[in-house]
Amino acid sequence: MTASRFPADVFRLDNGLTVIHQHMPATPVVVVDVWVRAGAIVEPEEWCGMAHFLEHMIFKGTNKLAPGVFDAVIENRGGVSNAATSHDYAHFFITTAAQYLEDTVPALAELLLNAAIPEEEFVRERDVVLEEIRSCSDDPDFGAFQALTESIYQRHPYGRSILGTEVKLMEYTPEQMRSFHRCHYQPENMTVVIVGGVAKEIALKLVQRSFQDFSLPVDCPQAQIEAEPPITEIRCQELFFPRLEQSRLLMGWMGPGVDQLKDAYGLDLLSVLLADGRSSRLVRELREELGLVQGISSNFSLQRDSSLFTISACLDSHYLEQVEALICSRLCQLLSEPVSEAELARCKRLLCNDYAFSTETPTQLAGLYGYYNTIANPEVAVTYPEQIKLFKSSEIQQIAQRYLSPKFYAVTVLKPA
Amino acid sequence: MIHRNILDNGILLLVVENPAADIIAARIFIRAGSRWEAREQAGLSHLLSAVITKGTEQLSSIEIAERVESVGASLSADAASDYFQLSLKTVSGDFVDILHLAGQLLLQPTFPETEVELERRLTLQDIRSQQEQPSTVAFEQLRQAMYGQHPYALSILGTEASVSSLGRADLQRYHQTYFRPDNIVISIAGRVTAAEALALVEKVFGDWQPPASPLPVLQLPPLTSQAGTNVTALPTQQSMVMLGYLASAVQSPDYAALKLLNTYLGNGLSSRLFVELREKRGLAYEVSAFYPTRLDASQFVVYMGTAPENTAQAYAGLHTEVERLCTTKLTADELQASKNKLLGQYALGKQTNSQLAQVFGWYETIGLGIEFDTQFQEKVTAVTPETAHEVACRYFIQRPYVSLVGPEAAVTPFPF
Numbered sequence: 001m002t003a004s005r006f007p008a009d010v011f012r013l014d015n016g017l018t019v020i021h022q023h024m025p026a027t028p029v030v031v032v033d034v035w036v037r038a039g040a041i042v043e044p045e046e047w048c049g050m051a052h053f054l055e056h057m058i059f060k061g062t063n064k065l066a067p068g069v070f071d072a073v074i075e076n077r078g079g080v081s082n083a084a085t086s087h088d089y090a091h092f093f094i095t096t097a098a099q100y101l102e103d104t105v106p107a108l109a110e111l112l113l114n115a116a117i118p119e120e121e122f123v124r125e126r127d128v129v130l131e132e133i134r135s136c137s138d139d140p141d142f143g144a145f146q147a148l149t150e151s152i153y154q155r156h157p158y159g160r161s162i163l164g165t166e167v168k169l170m171e172y173t174p175e176q177m178r179s180f181h182r183c184h185y186q187p188e189n190m191t192v193v194i195v196g197g198v199a200k201e202i203a204l205k206l207v208q209r210s211f212q213d214f215s216l217p218v219d220c221p222q223a224q225i226e227a228e229p230p231i232t233e234i235r236c237q238e239l240f241f242p243r244l245e246q247s248r249l250l251m252g253w254m255g256p257g258v259d260q261l262k263d264a265y266g267l268d269l270l271s272v273l274l275a276d277g278r279s280s281r282l283v284r285e286l287r288e289e290l291g292l293v294q295g296i297s298s299n300f301s302l303q304r305d306s307s308l309f310t311i312s313a314c315l316d317s318h319y320l321e322q323v324e325a326l327i328c329s330r331l332c333q334l335l336s337e338p339v340s341e342a343e344l345a346r347c348k349r350l351l352c353n354d355y356a357f358s359t360e361t362p363t364q365l366a367g368l369y370g371y372y373n374t375i376a377n378p379e380v381a382v383t384y385p386e387q388i389k390l391f392k393s394s395e396i397q398q399i400a401q402r403y404l405s406p407k408f409y410a411v412t413v414l415k416p417a
Numbered sequence: 418m419i420h421r422n423i424l425d426n427g428i429l430l431l432v433v434e435n436p437a438a439d440i441i442a443a444r445i446f447i448r449a450g451s452r453w454e455a456r457e458q459a460g461l462s463h464l465l466s467a468v469i470t471k472g473t474e475q476l477s478s479i480e481i482a483e484r485v486e487s488v489g490a491s492l493s494a495d496a497a498s499d500y501f502q503l504s505l506k507t508v509s510g511d512f513v514d515i516l517h518l519a520g521q522l523l524l525q526p527t528f529p530e531t532e533v534e535l536e537r538r539l540t541l542q543d544i545r546s547q548q549e550q551p552s553t554v555a556f557e558q559l560r561q562a563m564y565g566q567h568p569y570a571l572s573i574l575g576t577e578a579s580v581s582s583l584g585r586a587d588l589q590r591y592h593q594t595y596f597r598p599d600n601i602v603i604s605i606a607g608r609v610t611a612a613e614a615l616a617l618v619e620k621v622f623g624d625w626q627p628p629a630s631p632l633p634v635l636q637l638p639p640l641t642s643q644a645g646t647n648v649t650a651l652p653t654q655q656s657m658v659m660l661g662y663l664a665s666a667v668q669s670p671d672y673a674a675l676k677l678l679n680t681y682l683g684n685g686l687s688s689r690l691f692v693e694l695r696e697k698r699g700l701a702y703e704v705s706a707f708y709p710t711r712l713d714a715s716q717f718v719v720y721m722g723t724a725p726e727n728t729a730q731a732y733a734g735l736h737t738e739v740e741r742l743c744t745t746k747l748t749a750d751e752l753q754a755s756k757n758k759l760l761g762q763y764a765l766g767k768q769t770n771s772q773l774a775q776v777f778g779w780y781e782t783i784g785l786g787i788e789f790d791t792q793f794q795e796k797v798t799a800v801t802p803e804t805a806h807e808v809a810c811r812y813f814i815q816r817p818y819v820s821l822v823g824p825e826a827a828v829t830p831f832p833f
Contacts, residue, residue: 006644026437029765059686071686076754078761095765127699133653135702135722138551213711242652245545265422278482288478291535314546346487353508355830360438360769 016188030196038184049164109210255307266399420611427599441607442770449595462496478651559820604778656823673796729833742809
């Protein structure tokens with residue numbers, strides 16, 4: 001695990017496409033995971049939700065592949081496929097037995113390069129996306145998190161909903177979506193990761209051959225990405241949700257972008273220190289000793305332009321103020337007192353082992369390489385444990401001081417209506 | 418290659434040597450779980466899982482957590498309907514220490530009064546919080562209708578009434594009854610040899626002697642319930658529509674065919690329900706089916722979430738597709754595609770050390786043996802369109818149990 005040598009090969013094809021390959025001879029499975037820098041942040045504001053809707057429409061076929069044919073090609077051979085869209089990316093992945101690669105990879109490339117976005121399918125699939133939005137609005141945690149990010153990112157598109165809104169979606173046309181697709185699904189924005197039981201030469205040839213005929217790039221309205229100014233207050237928001245049994249407390253801070261990876265890693269450590277595991281500070285005190293919360297967790301989410309650090313708790317309404325105040329006072333303590341070597345060692349061990357546990361399968365590895373290559377570079381994926389091990393207690397304290405202010409943050413409270 | 422050993426005290430040990438990564442995962446199964454709970458003590462297994470890691474004769478709750486977390490390992494307990502388990506995962510160098518700790522938790526838990534009280538209170542909150550998700554409300558309602566007095570009727574958490582009555586003495590009694598070496602399967606996978614694993618398990622658990630008394634014989638109430646409709650009106654954006662059919666236990670000869678029919682209907686983007694109700698009609702984002710593997714009668718469920726105004730259509734669509742299995746035989750191609758899908762995904766579910774330890778340990782725990790891994794694949798391969806059709810007729814000809822959750826105006830005019 002200490003070896004920093006990057007175990008995969010990275011190629012840049014003549015057309016600008018990035019290919020990352022790793023041979024794992026012991027497995028008969030191959031994962032092909034295609035990452036596109038065409039997440040919600042490249043949408044202009046008036047096209048909010050387009051990237052995610054397009055992810056749905058990619059599966060609706062091309063002039064050569066009728067809708068549903070791709071799904072049958074993958075699944076009838078025992079494989080699985082799916083896709084996801086976030087702010088920084090959209091990605092599309094298949095897991096398939098090595099002997100079927102010749103059938104499955106060209107089909108995946110055909111969908112991604114030549115999505116037809118037929119009018120009739122567009123109208124029908126919009127109903128599916130509207131169902132997805134409805135289903136999310138029935139989930140209190142989804143709504144609370146969305147509200148928190150909107151409050152933190154008031155200018156940057158990270159604050160916008162990935163799904164968009166019903167009103168917006170009803171305005172879009174297939175032609176707009178086609179131009180969004182032809183503009184962003186271009187080789188220089190795309191990384192094909194192929195990991196598993198396939199040798200380099202075979203994999204590379206197959207990808208080269210399949211990801212060749214990109215459509216001519218077209219213009220489409222571009223996003224205006226504004227840097228988010230720092231939070232210089234406590235931004236409070238109170239929301240009500242019917243049927244809620246327990247209140248939610250969500251607190252959020254803006255972290256660095258990928259240009260300051262070291263700080264980001266420090267925040268990963270701080271997130272573990274505060275609320276990962278029963279011996280972490282906040283779980284131990286607030287759940288185990290005081291019994292004030294049903295659960296409390298912290299999450300650090302690395303994003304290209306600006307990361308997000310959150311602390312979330314599920315609790316009885318009448319403890320809301322007390323718990324928020326306690327969290328702030330524990331942050332004050334973190335800012336003023338050095339972290340002990342033993343505690344820091346615990347956090348490092350936990351993150352390094354989590355990393356080892358999340359690189360067992362080709363699916364996990366492909367995701368890791370694709371994600372880091374999309375927002376930074378793939379080598380970052382394997383130097384992570386080493387970087388974590390280097391941290392000193394004083395650095396952790398400085399990073400906490402830089403980002404986790406108990407005076408400047410956003411807080412969203414969700415209460416029973 | 419799976420190494421299988423039975424220790425002198427009755428512990429069954431399985432080891433899969435897998436040197437690929439510097440990881441060892443283990444699952445320690447106990448033949449207990451909510452299936453063994455009396456109705457008035459529902460939730461006992463879950464409460465035990467919450468408290469068993471929180472105190473031994475030598476260590477306090479926080480000391481146990483520190484031992485595990487300081488080496489970045491994981492060690493947790495879970496209760497399910499057909500089993501209870503302790504799960505561990507470590508880098509290989511830490512495995513010996515963490516298995517010793519697991520041994521201490523299993524053999525000498527003290528169930529400290531304050532921890533019992535804390536976890537009992539949090540479980541009661543968890544039970545109430547479950548009402549926040551419409552899909553959980555719909556499933557709970559369906560399960561209670563289908564299973565009546567059988568323990569499968571209730572969530573693993575238990576009910577507010579039953580959990581309120583549980584105490585430390587109940588945990589001790591349950592532990593004394595079921596936690597005995599002749600009722601345990603230990604399954605290990607990772608960078609360890611079978612000989613090393615055997616020596617280690619002998620060292621940690623070898624002195625543990627089974628009591629002279631036999632294990633109690635489980636008496637389960639027969640399923641007497643009848644299909645009907647249950648409705649909960651909630652002010653939600655979507656209606657949840659669920660249809661359930663009582664289906665066979667894992668030992669039944671119909672099991673493989675039912676798994677295939679479930680795959681055909683509800684598994685993946687090319688499945689029948691997905692294509693007919695989502696792709697062609699845009700009625701849902703989530704539409705699927707499940708048929709869990711169970712020791713007793715299982716349930717075959719199809720469900721979807723849909724806009725309130727489409728509730729009746731959604732019900733009709735789901736019902737038609739299940740009934741169609743009785744009226745229309747699957748073509749050879751359709752059946753073959755479902756077999757490929759089911760067997761392909763089955764193989765994909767055995768990739769990590771945790772998955773390997775889980776699947777083989779579970780098969781031994783529920784009495785199927787590790788041979789079931791190959792038997793299952795053979796049985797699936799052997800299903801013909803004719804047998805699939807016969808099985809469908811046997812289970813899907815009767816009226817389904819129906820569970821509806823959604824805005825009052827959308828769900829109460831049922832039958833639509």
